[in-house]
Amino acid sequence: MGRIAEAALRRHRAITIAALALLVLIAWAWIALGAGMGMPVHAALSPFPHNLKAMPAMGGAAGFALTFSMWWVMMIAMMLPSAAPIVLLYARARHRRAGDSAAPTAVFVLGYLIVWGVFSALAALGQSWLQMHALISTMSMQSADRWLSAIVLLAAGVYQLSPLKDACLASCRNPAAFISRHYRPGSTGAFRLGLIHGGYCLGCCWLLMAILFVGGTMNLAWIALLTLLVAAEKMLPHGRRIAIVTGIGLVGWGVATLFV
Numbered sequence: 199m200g201r202i203a204e205a206a207l208r209r210h211r212a213i214t215i216a217a218l219a220l221l222v223l224i225a226w227a228w229i230a231l232g233a234g235m236g237m238p239v240h241a242a243l244s245p246f247p248h249n250l251k252a253m254p255a256m257g258g259a260a261g262f263a264l265t266f267s268m269w270w271v272m273m274i275a276m277m278l279p280s281a282a283p284i285v286l287l288y289a290r291a292r293h294r295r296a297g298d299s300a301a302p303t304a305v306f307v308l309g310y311l312i313v314w315g316v317f318s319a320l321a322a323l324g325q326s327w328l329q330m331h332a333l334i335s336t337m338s339m340q341s342a343d344r345w346l347s348a349i350v351l352l353a354a355g356v357y358q359l360s361p362l363k364d365a366c367l368a369s370c371r372n373p374a375a376f377i378s379r380h381y382r383p384g385s386t387g388a389f390r391l392g393l394i395h396g397g398y399c400l401g402c403c404w405l406l407m408a409i410l411f412v413g414g415t416m417n418l419a420w421i422a423l424l425t426l427l428v429a430a431e432k433m434l435p436h437g438r439r440i441a442i443v444t445g446i447g448l449v450g451w452g453v454a455t456l457f458v
Contacts, residue, residue, distance in 0.1 A: 214285065214286055214289045214303055215282075215286065217304075218278060218282055218285060218307075221274065221278060222274070222275055222278050222279060225271045225272075225274040225275035225278075226275045228271050229268075229271060229272060229275055229416075229418065229421065230418065232416070261326070262322055262323075262326060265322040265325055265326060266318055266319055266322040268322075268415070268416070269317075269318035269319075269321045269322050269325075269415075270311075270314065270315050270318035272318075272410075272415075272421060273311075273314040273315075273317065273318055273407070274311060274314070275421070275425070276407075276421060276424060276425040276428065277314060277399060277403070277428065278307075279425065279429055280370075280425075280428050280429040280431075280432045280433060281310060281395075281399065283373055283433065284370075284373035284376065284377070284395060285303065285306065285307060285310075287373050287374060287377060288303060288306050288373075288377055288388075288391065289303040291377055291381065292306075292388070302384065302385050302387075302388035303388070305385045305388040305389045305392065306388040306389070306391055306392040307392060308389065308392060309388070309389040309390065309391065309392020309393040309395075309396060310392040310393070310395055310396040310399070311392075311396070312392075312393065312396065313392075313393055313396025313397055313399070313400055314396060314399075314400065317400055317404060317407070321407070321408075324411075325411070325415065328346070328411065333346050334346075334411065338414055338417075339414050339415045339416050339417075340411070340412060340413060340414035340415070340417065341411055341412045344455055344456065345456075346411070346412075347412045347452075347455050348452045348453075348455040348456045349452075350405075350408050350409060350411055350412050350452075351409070351412060351448050351449075351451050351452030351455060352448070352449060352452035352453070353405055353408070354405040354406060354408060354409055354445075354448050355444075355445045355446065355447070355448030355449035355450075355451070355452055356445070356449065357405045357445070358405075358406075358441050358442065358444050358445025358448060359442060359445040359446075362401060363401075363402060363441065364438065364441075365401075366398045366399070366401035366402035367402045367431060367432070367437065367438060367441060368438075369395075369398040369402075370395075370398055370399055370402050370431075370432045371432055371433075371437055371438075376395065376398075377391070380394050380395075402428075402431070402432075403428050406424055406427065406428065407424070409424065409448075410424070427440075427444060431444075
């Protein structure tokens with residue numbers, strides 16, 4: 199029976215890894231193709247604004263839905279890689295406690311992604327407001343105002359050094375303790391756990407995601423850099439030090455933006 203259980207656990211783990219990898223790959227592929235915004239990968243990577251095409255002028259519900267979908271897919275592509283360890287650990291805990299069932303793991307991921315969906319809706323509203331007031335370029339989709347850039351950079355930098363960031367990051371860096379504290383059986387428990395972890399993850403990273411308004415919300419280089427930074431903070435041995443160094447760098451960048 200022990201060998202059968204271990205074989206089932208390995209199969210469950212492989213399915214979970216494959217599903218996460220497929221979801222992330224689909225998200226990155228859609229971003230690379232322009233996420234419906236009319237900006238393909240070669241333009242999104244370009245540092246030269248004259249190489250970029252203006253975004254299609256879409257207002258109303260259709261424009262908001264497109265911007266929201268762009269943000270949510272970006273969050274899936276950026277956040278799931280660093281969330282993979284806790285997803286796999288939850289799948290293992292779920293298998294050992296309640297049998298081999300993939301559904302609750304998927305429900306856990308769904309709860310996590312819904313939190314980032316709420317953030318994406320707020321980010322889409324913010325982007326629409328900033329574009330309406332000409333604070334974001336419709337060509338490069340990045341800040342067109344140095345005060346906006348400086349405020350975002352300074353806020354992100356200060357938050358990196360804050361106790362709230364530290365508390366949220368500590369929870370994200372200790373998935374075993376988190377699951378032990380908040381685990382509940384069944385699909386409802388899985389969804390609740392996903393929401394709670396998503397909340398901690400959001401608390402850890404939301405202002406880092408706001409830096410996309412400075413670097414360009416469809417700039418793949420920035421998206422990739424922030425993805426690596428988030429993963430480094432959560433997964434490397436000295437993740438808290440990385441967050442502190444990043445915070446100091448962002449504060450310096452924000453000050454330089456104001457005065458240089």
